[in-house]
Amino acid sequence: MKIAVHITHEAVQKIGGIGSVIAGLLTAEPYDEYFGRSILYGPLFNTEGTASSRLGKDGVVLYSGIDQYDTDKFKHIFSPIEKKYNISIVYGKRIVSSETDPNNYQETETILVHINNMFQQQTDKLKFILWESFGIQSERYSDWDYEQYVRIAAPYTDILNALIAKDDKIVHFSHEYMGMPCVLKVKIDRDKGRRKDCKTIFYAHEVSTARNIIEGHSGKDISFYGILDHKDRNDRSMEDIFGDKSNYYRNELVKRTDHVDYIFAVSELTAREIKFLNPDIDDKKISTVYNGIPIKKINMIAKVKSKIILQDYCKNLFTFIPDYTFSHVTRLVDSKGLWRDIMLLEELDEMFTEESKTGFYVLLSTLIGTGRSSNDIVKMENDYGWPVLHKEGWPDLLGLESEIYDMISHFNAKSRSIKCVFINQFGFNAHSCGNRIPRNAEWIDIRIGSDAELGMSVYEPFGIAQIETVQFGGLAVLSDACGCSNLIKDKYKTSKNSFHIIDFTENIDKLSVEELLTISKEKRTEIEKEEIKSNSEMIFKKMTSVNNEKSMKAHLETAQSLADKIDWNYIFSKNILPVIKDKKEL
Numbered sequence: 001m002k003i004a005v006h007i008t009h010e011a012v013q014k015i016g017g018i019g020s021v022i023a024g025l026l027t028a029e030p031y032d033e034y035f036g037r038s039i040l041y042g043p044l045f046n047t048e049g050t051a052s053s054r055l056g057k058d059g060v061v062l063y064s065g066i067d068q069y070d071t072d073k074f075k076h077i078f079s080p081i082e083k084k085y086n087i088s089i090v091y092g093k094r095i096v097s098s099e100t101d102p103n104n105y106q107e108t109e110t111i112l113v114h115i116n117n118m119f120q121q122q123t124d125k126l127k128f129i130l131w132e133s134f135g136i137q138s139e140r141y142s143d144w145d146y147e148q149y150v151r152i153a154a155p156y157t158d159i160l161n162a163l164i165a166k167d168d169k170i171v172h173f174s175h176e177y178m179g180m181p182c183v184l185k186v187k188i189d190r191d192k193g194r195r196k197d198c199k200t201i202f203y204a205h206e207v208s209t210a211r212n213i214i215e216g217h218s219g220k221d222i223s224f225y226g227i228l229d230h231k232d233r234n235d236r237s238m239e240d241i242f243g244d245k246s247n248y249y250r251n252e253l254v255k256r257t258d259h260v261d262y263i264f265a266v267s268e269l270t271a272r273e274i275k276f277l278n279p280d281i282d283d284k285k286i287s288t289v290y291n292g293i294p295i296k297k298i299n300m301i302a303k304v305k306s307k308i309i310l311q312d313y314c315k316n317l318f319t320f321i322p323d324y325t326f327s328h329v330t331r332l333v334d335s336k337g338l339w340r341d342i343m344l345l346e347e348l349d350e351m352f353t354e355e356s357k358t359g360f361y362v363l364l365s366t367l368i369g370t371g372r373s374s375n376d377i378v379k380m381e382n383d384y385g386w387p388v389l390h391k392e393g394w395p396d397l398l399g400l401e402s403e404i405y406d407m408i409s410h411f412n413a414k415s416r417s418i419k420c421v422f423i424n425q426f427g428f429n430a431h432s433c434g435n436r437i438p439r440n441a442e443w444i445d446i447r448i449g450s451d452a453e454l455g456m457s458v459y460e461p462f463g464i465a466q467i468e469t470v471q472f473g474g475l476a477v478l479s480d481a482c483g484c485s486n487l488i489k490d491k492y493k494t495s496k497n498s499f500h501i502i503d504f505t506e507n508i509d510k511l512s513v514e515e516l517l518t519i520s521k522e523k524r525t526e527i528e529k530e531e532i533k534s535n536s537e538m539i540f541k542k543m544t545s546v547n548n549e550k551s552m553k554a555h556l557e558t559a560q561s562l563a564d565k566i567d568w569n570y571i572f573s574k575n576i577l578p579v580i581k582d583k584k585e586l
Contacts (some may be wrong), residue, residue, distance in 0.1 A: 001036040001168045005160065007152075007179030011042035012056045012094065015369060016331055017291075018175050018205055020099065020464050024292050024568040025100040026106045032570050034580070035171075039163075041182070042154070043148050044090055044112040048296040051090075059094035066090065066114050077162045085122050085155045088114040091163075099295035100444070111159060116153035123147075124578055126154045130181065133188055134256050141249040143363050153181035154479075157189050170198040171580070174260070176205050178252040183260055200260040206461040207273040208250035213242050215334045219519030220458040220526055221481040226505045228276055232514060236279045241517065257281065262579065264289045266462040266482025273461075278399070287579040290487050291462045292568035295471060297560060298448060300553045301546055303473060306449030309441045314360040317388050318419045322360035323352075327450035327469065332365040332400055332424075335459040337479065342411050344454065344477070344531055345418050347536035352417035357544065359418035361454075362446065363408070367398050367423040374431050381434040388425045397424065426471040448472045452543055456502060456532075457481055470498050471563035473556035475542055479504055491565040495558050496543045502535045504528060 010019035025031050026038055044054070051067035063074035066088035078089045090112040098104035118457050127138040127150060138150065138389035155289055164170060174183045190196055197377040214224045227233060227241060238245075245251040255278050263286045291494045310325045328347070330336045345361055352359055352538045376395040378383070380386035390397050397405055401424050408420045423433055430437045447468050455466030456479040463484040467476050470492065478485055480503040492498045503526065508516065546555045564570055 003037045003168050003170050004035045005039045005041055005170060006173045007041050007182045008175040009042055009178050009288050011040040016570055023096050023099055023481055024366045026096045027104045028568040028572045030577055039109045041111045043152050044114040054090045055092050055094045059092055063091040063094040081155055086117055086119045098294050100294040113152050118151050118479045122154050123151055129188060134184060136252055141201055146249040148176045153185045156182045156185055172200045173203050175203045177208055177250045177253040182557050187259055202260045202263045203256040203268050204263055204265045207277055208254055208279055209245050211459050214459045217520045219524050221514045222504050222524055223519045226508050230513050237279050260298055264290050268486055269483045270461045289575045290436045290571050291464050292339055292571035293464055293468055293566055295563050295567040303448060303556055306445040309438050309445045310449040312438045317421055322358045322359055324359045324451040326361040326454055327446055328454045329364045329465050334456055337456050337458045340456040341454045343532045347533055348540055349415045349418045351540045361420040363422045366426055372425055377434050387421050398453045452477055471559055473559045477539055492562055498559055500539050500542055502531055504531050
């Protein structure tokens, strides 16, 4: 049997893009046909609750050492390991569902390890091996994020060997840096002759060092990718140019991917970043596998229904029915380049006014992963008109949310034809987001009904959310820093009104590497505004070309017909499975 083990911080709760990728993979038919068994492995983040709650609402716990709970007599398997390391193991099964089709799901084994009280000697032993074999200096890193992923690696192979037959073939997927200590432990064991019939894969959802540099640099993507593509870079590495990053534990873990068997990069951009960080990595190890998106087939009736829901919501908030709706559904982090949304909307507002068109922009993003309570939402709505108006402090604006609201409120104060709302709460229904959302609204309506999804990120290794609206006839407005750009350009090349990509490095050829390295925020802003201004007319034309029911229907049918080329079934079959099958050892 071929068994896939996914090492991830999202083994139970889907937090972001990695959770979406795992859901897409596990519910893809060709994945299910190839792998006979899947296991999710990660840390147990907290001990609150009872045994039945450990694996989430769709989970069934079969064993929990922390609760002294055992249903199918797993104690004889796990208890010796728990005693050896002074850990607690939670084991069971949970449902992983497609994000657009709840009837498409897989029951997946899940293992969580509580490692807070692990014997220090076991931790020290593994850290010594990581230094001896891979040169990782663990004593430099005091961050618990590093510590917990080293600790779950210590018992990793013991736990799997107890659950998996000796002749089964295991593919270990390290999702990002979090799984690297585990797969390095696998390599150590394999080198010693233990369970040779297994392979290790680093699933590069990003390159942590690249993200860290871009988010912290005044020149953002313009500096970073301008340098990466510069004719005078002369094969200098990321650290040659941006300085030594060995004090950053994620950098050190990602650099050790030269010890894994294969690297899956979610885009050509990510593959190039890996080589930029570590030029010594064998090119043959790196494969661009892309991400897919969950596909939902709809008709024109569904499209119009969702569009009306968004229009009604705008009317409830701003008392007008918009001709076009913009959306941006995202995590609230600096890399999303949200200021670029406002720059574009400022340009489009003038064009909309000249053409007597109106627009509505919905930003759905929050720093609170668990969400505010429905009671808090209703109270804020009644007290001061949330989400059009916001106030500092819990349960409303926290941290970066305040900056985003300031930016949006300034835009609304001077715009004439486009108005914006910032919903700092995930979900899109009346229960989660207030009584002014139409009662029949669902999460999927913001994807189906949106005319354009904005996603001009400064760092975006792929960007699933950016292109989710494309299959429903929406326009994806992307930066060239989005890894999904090449995929969407290829698969939707016959539907130019489905995407628009802004190349923010297009006109910086005359700048030297040193000049790019020292670009100020003011200079970057100037470049951004110039590029957005030069692209805004084409974006306006692409949006307004779909201006009646006939053109909308034709565009929707084209978008739906092409969507099969970017869904998970196609991506796994055409991009991922050939890579795995070409490796005879797998």
